Amino acid sequence: MTDTGQTPGARLGLKNRTTSDENVRQRYRKERRFKLLGQLALGSAIGMLVFLLVTIVGNGYSGFFQHEIALKVHLDPARLKLGDKRDAESLARTSYGNVIKDALRSEFPDVKGRTDRRALSKLVSKDADTAVRDAVLANPEIIGTTQTIWVKATDDVDTFLKGHMSAVEQWSPDVAAKLSLEGDRVRITAAGSAFRDLQPADGSSYLVSINGGVVKLIDVAGGVAKGEVLVAPRDTATTPAGAWHISAYATPESDRRLNDKAIAWIAKLQAEDRVENRFNVSFFQTGASTAPESAGIWSAVVGSFLTLVVTLAISFPIGVLAALYLEEFAPKNRWTDVIEVNINNLAAVPSIIFGLLGLAVFLTLFGLPRSAPVVGGMVLALMTLPTIIIASRAALKAVPPSIRQAALGMGASRLQTVTHHVLPLAMPGILTGTIIGMAQALGETAPLLMIGMVAFIVDIPGGFTDSATVLPVQIYLWADSPERAFLAKTSAAIMVLLAFLILMNALAVLLRKRFERRW
Amino acid sequence: MLKHILSATTLTVFAGMTLAGTAQARDQIRIVGSSTVFPFSTTVAEQFGKTSGFKTPVVESTGSGGGLKLFCSGVGTDHPDITNASRRIKKSEVEKCNANGITVVEIKVGFDGIVLANSKNGPAFNVARKQVFLALAAKVPGPNGDLIENPYKNWSDVDKSLPNEKIEVLGPPPTSGTRDAFVELVMREGAKEFPQIKALEKKAFRAVSDRIREDGAFVEAGENDNLIVQKLEANPEAVGIFGFSFLDQNADKMQGAVVDGQEPTFENIASGAYPVSRSLFFYVKKEHVGTIPGIAEFVGEFTSDDAAGEDGYLLDKGLIPLPQADLEAYRKAGADLTPLSL
Numbered sequence: 001m002t003d004t005g006q007t008p009g010a011r012l013g014l015k016n017r018t019t020s021d022e023n024v025r026q027r028y029r030k031e032r033r034f035k036l037l038g039q040l041a042l043g044s045a046i047g048m049l050v051f052l053l054v055t056i057v058g059n060g061y062s063g064f065f066q067h068e069i070a071l072k073v074h075l076d077p078a079r080l081k082l083g084d085k086r087d088a089e090s091l092a093r094t095s096y097g098n099v100i101k102d103a104l105r106s107e108f109p110d111v112k113g114r115t116d117r118r119a120l121s122k123l124v125s126k127d128a129d130t131a132v133r134d135a136v137l138a139n140p141e142i143i144g145t146t147q148t149i150w151v152k153a154t155d156d157v158d159t160f161l162k163g164h165m166s167a168v169e170q171w172s173p174d175v176a177a178k179l180s181l182e183g184d185r186v187r188i189t190a191a192g193s194a195f196r197d198l199q200p201a202d203g204s205s206y207l208v209s210i211n212g213g214v215v216k217l218i219d220v221a222g223g224v225a226k227g228e229v230l231v232a233p234r235d236t237a238t239t240p241a242g243a244w245h246i247s248a249y250a251t252p253e254s255d256r257r258l259n260d261k262a263i264a265w266i267a268k269l270q271a272e273d274r275v276e277n278r279f280n281v282s283f284f285q286t287g288a289s290t291a292p293e294s295a296g297i298w299s300a301v302v303g304s305f306l307t308l309v310v311t312l313a314i315s316f317p318i319g320v321l322a323a324l325y326l327e328e329f330a331p332k333n334r335w336t337d338v339i340e341v342n343i344n345n346l347a348a349v350p351s352i353i354f355g356l357l358g359l360a361v362f363l364t365l366f367g368l369p370r371s372a373p374v375v376g377g378m379v380l381a382l383m384t385l386p387t388i389i390i391a392s393r394a395a396l397k398a399v400p401p402s403i404r405q406a407a408l409g410m411g412a413s414r415l416q417t418v419t420h421h422v423l424p425l426a427m428p429g430i431l432t433g434t435i436i437g438m439a440q441a442l443g444e445t446a447p448l449l450m451i452g453m454v455a456f457i458v459d460i461p462g463g464f465t466d467s468a469t470v471l472p473v474q475i476y477l478w479a480d481s482p483e484r485a486f487l488a489k490t491s492a493a494i495m496v497l498l499a500f501l502i503l504m505n506a507l508a509v510l511l512r513k514r515f516e517r518r519w
Numbered sequence: 520m521l522k523h524i525l526s527a528t529t530l531t532v533f534a535g536m537t538l539a540g541t542a543q544a545r546d547q548i549r550i551v552g553s554s555t556v557f558p559f560s561t562t563v564a565e566q567f568g569k570t571s572g573f574k575t576p577v578v579e580s581t582g583s584g585g586g587l588k589l590f591c592s593g594v595g596t597d598h599p600d601i602t603n604a605s606r607r608i609k610k611s612e613v614e615k616c617n618a619n620g621i622t623v624v625e626i627k628v629g630f631d632g633i634v635l636a637n638s639k640n641g642p643a644f645n646v647a648r649k650q651v652f653l654a655l656a657a658k659v660p661g662p663n664g665d666l667i668e669n670p671y672k673n674w675s676d677v678d679k680s681l682p683n684e685k686i687e688v689l690g691p692p693p694t695s696g697t698r699d700a701f702v703e704l705v706m707r708e709g710a711k712e713f714p715q716i717k718a719l720e721k722k723a724f725r726a727v728s729d730r731i732r733e734d735g736a737f738v739e740a741g742e743n744d745n746l747i748v749q750k751l752e753a754n755p756e757a758v759g760i761f762g763f764s765f766l767d768q769n770a771d772k773m774q775g776a777v778v779d780g781q782e783p784t785f786e787n788i789a790s791g792a793y794p795v796s797r798s799l800f801f802y803v804k805k806e807h808v809g810t811i812p813g814i815a816e817f818v819g820e821f822t823s824d825d826a827a828g829e830d831g832y833l834l835d836k837g838l839i840p841l842p843q844a845d846l847e848a849y850r851k852a853g854a855d856l857t858p859l860s861l
Contacts, residue, residue, distance in 0.1 A: 118830065126832075165771065255639075255771040290562040290836065367597060370549070371577060456561040458568055458575040459547075467547065467577045477580075480743050482558065482768045482837065487745075 056498075060491025066280035066293055067153040067161045069124055069269060071103045073132055074146045086140050096129035096136075100151070108265055110232055119262055125152040127294040153275070155292040155485035156257040157266060161275065164484060165258065166251035171196075177210060177244050179236040186215050186233075188225045195220045195246070203252040205260050209271060210244040211235060214264035217246075230264035257484075283492065287458045288474065292485035295478070297493050299460045303373055303453075303468030304442060304500075306461060310377020311384060311441050316434055318381075319388030320423075323430075326389075327396040328418050347386035354383045355447030363451060370452035371467040379447045384437040391433020395426040428515035435508040439501050445472045471497045545596040548576035548813055552586025552603030553696055554742065555631055555762060556799050559833050560603050563821045566832070571820070573813035576601075583696045590802060591616040600807040600814055604800045605631065605696040610861045622805035625859040626818065626849050628827050630839040632763035632788035632796040633701055635688075635776040641755035642682035644674075644776035648794065651778075652709025653677045654686050655737055657730040660713050669732045689740040689747050690731075690760035697744075700797045701760055702729050705778075708794070748773060763788060763796075764837025788839045796839070805856045815854070822850040 077083065079098045082090060104120050105111065111120050128151035135149050136142060159165050173194035180187045188208060198206050198220045206217040208225070213233030219226040247267070253260050269275050287299030330336045358379035362368045368375045399422050407417040448454060454473050461468035469477075471493065478490040550560055557580040568575025581589065583604040590602035591612055608623065616623050635644065635651070653659050653669075654677050661667035674681035691698040710716045710728035719727065731737050740747045744761040748769050751759045758776070763783060766775050775783035779794050787793040801821070808814045820826060826833050829840055840846065851857075 114830075122835075251771045257768070257770070288561075290558060290565055363597075369545075370597075371579070452579050454579065456557070456564065456578040456580075458565055467549075480554075480745060482744070482762075482764045484768060 056491045056494050058491075059488060060493075060495050062162050063488035063490075063492030064280055064283060065277050066283075067158045068150045068276055068278050069153050069157075070148050070150050070274040070276075071100065071124065071128075072107070072146055073099050073103045073149050074106070075099060075132075075136065075143045076102075077143055080143070082143065086143065088137065088140075091136055091140060092133065096132040100124060100128050100132060107269075108231070116261065119259065120265065122154055123157055123262065123265060125154050125293045126291055127152055127289075150276070150278070152293045155483055157262075158293060159485050160256075160258050160263070161266070161277070162488075165256055166249045169248045169250075170245055172242050172245040174241045176241050177239045179210060179233060179239070181236060182226070184229070185218070186227055186229050188215065188227065190223050190225075192223065194223065195225050198225075198246075198248070205249045205253055205263075207247045207249070207260065207264060207267065208244065209247070209267055210239055211237065212268070212271065214267050216260050216264070230261050231268045283489075287460055288456050288469070288477070289458065290456075290481075292481075292483050292489055295486070295489055297471065297474060297496055299457055300469050300471045300474035300493075301496075303376075303457075303461055304470040306373035306464055306468060307376040307380060307470055308438055308442060310374055310464060311380040312434070312438060314378060314381035315384045315388055315437065319385050319434070320392050320430060322385075323389045323392030323396060324418060324423065327393050328422065329414070343386050343389055347390060350446070351383050351444055352446040352450070354379050355450035357382065358447060359450040369465050369467075371455050371457070371469070372465045373461065373468045374464040375451050376448050376453050376468075376470065377464075379451060380441040380444060383444065383447060384441050387437035387440065388430075388434050391436070392426070392430045395429025395433065396422060398429060399425045425517065428511050428517075432508045432512050435504050435511070439504040439508075442470075442500060442504070443472055443497065445470075445476055448473055471500070546812055547574040548601065548811055548817055549599040550576050550578045550601045550603065550801075551581045551589050551599045552579075552601075552801070553583040553605040553799070554580045555583075555605040555696055556603035556628070556801065558764070558836050559628065559799070559838050560801070560821075562833060562836050563817070563826055566826070567813070567817050567820045571813065571816055573816065576813075576817060587612050587802070590804065591619060591621060593619050594621055594804070594806045596811070598804075600804050600811050601817075602802050604802065605797060606699060607798070607800060608802060608859070608861075613859065613861050620806065622856075623859045624803040624805055624852065624856050626801050626803065626822060626853050627841060627845065628799050628801060628821060628838070628849075629833070629841055630788055630796045631799055631837075632783055632793055632839065633697060633704065633760065634763055634766045634783040634795070635758055635760055635778065636751070636766050636773045636783075637758045637776070638751050638755040639772060639774050641757075641774075642684065643774060644681070644758065645780075646681065646776055647678075647779055648705050648709040649712040650677050650681065650709075651705050652712075652728070655688060655731050656706065656710070656727065657732045658727055660715060664715055666716075666727065669734070669736075672736075684756050686736045687754070687757040688737050688760065689750055689757055690737060691742060691744075691747075692739040695742050697760070697762060701795070702731075704795045704797065706731070762837070763839070767837050785839060799838070802859075803853070803856070805858065808856060815856075818853040819850075822846065822853050 076099060079102060080094050080096065082094055101121050104123065105117070108120060111117055131151045132149055135147065153161070156165075173190060173192075175191045175194050177188050177190040177194070180189070188210065195217075198217060200206055200217045200220060207230070208215045208217060208227065211233035212231075213229065214231040215227040215233075216230050217225050217227045249256075249260075249263065266275065282294065283296045285298050286294060286296030289295040326336060326339070358375060362375045362378055363370060403421050403425065404417055407421050408414070412420065445454070448470060453469055454476065455467065455469055456477070457467050457469045459466075475490055475493045475497065478486045478493060548564075550564070552560075557578065561578045564576040564578050567573065579599075583606055586599075586602035587604060587608060590599055592598055608625065613623055635646065637644065654671055654674065656669060658666040659669050659671070661670075671677050671686060673683055674686055675683040677686075690701065707725075707728045710724065716724060716727050740750060740759070744765045747759040747761050748765055751757055752772055766773055766783065767785075777783075781787050781793045783793055783795075788796045803814065803818055823831070824846075825831050827838065827840055827846060829843065831840065834840065841849070
């Protein structure tokens with residue numbers, strides 16, 4: 001066999017060389033095409049997955065963070081309506097709204113008028129009092145003193161600071177600027193092209209931060225700009241180059257949820273390093289809220305956990321017992337065939353049907369409570385049962401008959417054979433199937449819609465009959481909320497759900513790798 | 520061993536089920552109903568839970584019709600205490616409620632505007648309801664007066680003053696309360712401007728006015744208004760139909776169409792000048808007051824000046840408030856639990 005130059009057909013000594021060579025080449029071509037198609041399919045699937053993950057992470061990572069503002073809160077016992085009481089009970093029950101409002105007003109004493117004051121108090125979250133309350137409860141000694149306390153900014157401020165409200169351009173001119181007051185207007189004079197021929201009439205807002213104050217430009221002519229004072233500057237001293245800057249907001253003021261005044265207040269706080277983007281711990285501690293900055297997923301996580309416990313407790317024993325009976329004990333006749341076909345069909349039934357069944361049977365007939373994890377768990381158990389039965393039967397089938405024969409040959413009963421030998425050997429496969437079924441149940445919303453688990457629930461559920469919601473439902477509810485900040489929260493919650501799913505699937509893989517035996 | 524575990528778990532589960540099944544006193548208000556009122560109801564519920572010392576009510580979004588059905592199904596802790604509605608309760612529903620021993624108390628909380636809006640990158644729209652009807656109805660009056668299949672492809676075919684762009688409208692599906700209100704306030708009103716359609720008897724009139732074209736010019740975009748906003752952003756040629764609060768929250772990206780000469784602004788909707796607005800309600804089950812703790816207090820919170828007043832916190836969520844006198848009247852009705860009679 002040294003004649004390597006020959007075609008495969010010739011080597012085989014086929015009569016019609018050209019046709020058979022052509023045939024072989026064609027077969028190789030087909031194989032290459034098939035491989036290419038497979039790679040294309042895989043590539044596009046991976047591409048879509050990457051796209052999905054990138055969008056979710058891109059939208060969602062900012063949802064784990066939240067801007068906070070450092071407030072200098074004067075804890076006046078009179079404003080706290082405390083009198084001489086310092087016991088934990090009164091400290092916890094009193095309202096901290098007044099001292100927070102006072103703190104903001106003393107920060108910006110120039111703010112007058114109802115509308116402006118309302119806008120000012122909306123810089124910090126309605127939930128700000130929790131932070132102050134926690135600080136006071138941790139150390140009641142601080143009552144009567146002034147403390148710097150970090151409180152959450154509202155969703156509008158947060159959205160703005162994350163850059164989702166308006167495009168911002170900021171620059172620091174390299175020339176000195178001179179301030180002079182002209183009635184209620186202010187004139188800023190700077191040499192060269194510091195103002196870049198800005199046109200304040202074009203709809204954008206131009207704010208100048210100078211001498212600790214903020215000025216909104218109204219009119220620019222060469223090196224002279226006139227503006228309205230939003231936050232009063234300390235003095236009118238000449239400012240050196242680099243110590244002042246101009247910010248341009250492209251979105252017109254009327255189209256923003258925050259007006260120029262509010263932006264100026266934030267700019268002042270930022271200049272004093274009193275605004276920070278921090279990791280939002282309470283996202284993992286609280287329940288649903290209508291305010292995006294105080295909304296959390298903990299209540300949904302607990303609800304999901306309670307629901308899955310019920311699902312597992314029902315579907316695992318019933319599923320495994322059903323599989324054992326069908327595989328090991330049931331006679332093979334037409335009835336078991338019918339049952340088998342039906343189980344396979346059930347696995348393909350749309351999940352909303354199980355929800356309707358749950359509504360009709362568990363709620364209407366048995367009178368179980370609405371929105372309760374126990375009912376959710378029972379509905380999801382019905383949905384997961386076929387998956388577990390099918391996976392368990394496959395795992396039992398994979399145990400070689402020789403094991404059973406050996407056990408029976410040693411005098412074991414059939415029950416002993418099954419419980420001592422077959423079931424333990426099939427367990428890794430059964431558990432894998434169960435975990436995958438559970439992961440599927442974790443991601444389900446449709447059946448829960450019918451039994452009232454798609455609900456706004458603030459309190460963290462404490463038991464199986466308390467009202468609860470689950471993670472995917474929380475995601476659905478947030479996706480439907482008008483507030484812009486919920487977009488990031490939605491993606492953040494999706495990331496948490498994905499993390500749980502990956503964990504569960506990884507556990508399934510691990511179990512299979514560690515304990516599965518091959519024969 | 521395994522046997523023991525299996526039988527133990529099975530036992531626990533069944534014990535748990537029986538325990539859960541025994542009727543238990545409920546100490547938490549249950550609210551169902553409209554998805555439009557949902558954000559307002561949840562805001563009040565959250566505030567109520569934080570300040571009143573009662574448990575935070577559970578609010579479920581089931582749609583106005585679904586909510587009323589659950590609400591009217593009976594008295595007892597298995598049934599909800601309050602239902603939200605973005606339309607008024609129907610006579611048939613009140614009758615069903617009464618037949619089940621329920622006394623209904625009606626509270627109106629405010630208004631909601633429905634807007635036609637498109638991306639800021641698209642042209643500005645200034646439409647009359649007659650034109651919207653011509654653009655979206657399945658059957659419209661033809662050149663010689665009889666009804667023909669809607670022939671209009673572009674807005675400018677409907678009227679020269681409208682932009683020369685393809686008619687592409689994203690709106691809610693028929694299950695939505697927003698769609699009902701849109702049909703009632705825009706399509707029917709638009710249809711009435713044609714004498715030959717107006718002359719039809721009620722059933723035939725509805726068949727013309729309520730049928731929206733199905734040739735692709737109107738796309739049912741689902742109940743999720745956020746999704747409609749996102750689709751409009753991506754497609755500047757399309758126009759969307761959704762609630763005012765979504766326009767309010769996305770004012771940097773969306774522009775609302777002027778309808779019959781009125782801009783969709785807060786002031787115009789509150790004054791009633793903007794024609795496409797509807798009232799929002801909730802209904803209280805009188806029999807549950809006193810049994811379920813906190814219902815009277817919750818109604819008080821919802822109708823308080825702090826919540827639904829002229830600068831209450833619900834305004835931030837997009838609610839358009841009632842005139843002060845009306846709010847006070849409904850606050851009183853809520854406090855006295857005045858039964859509704861239609």
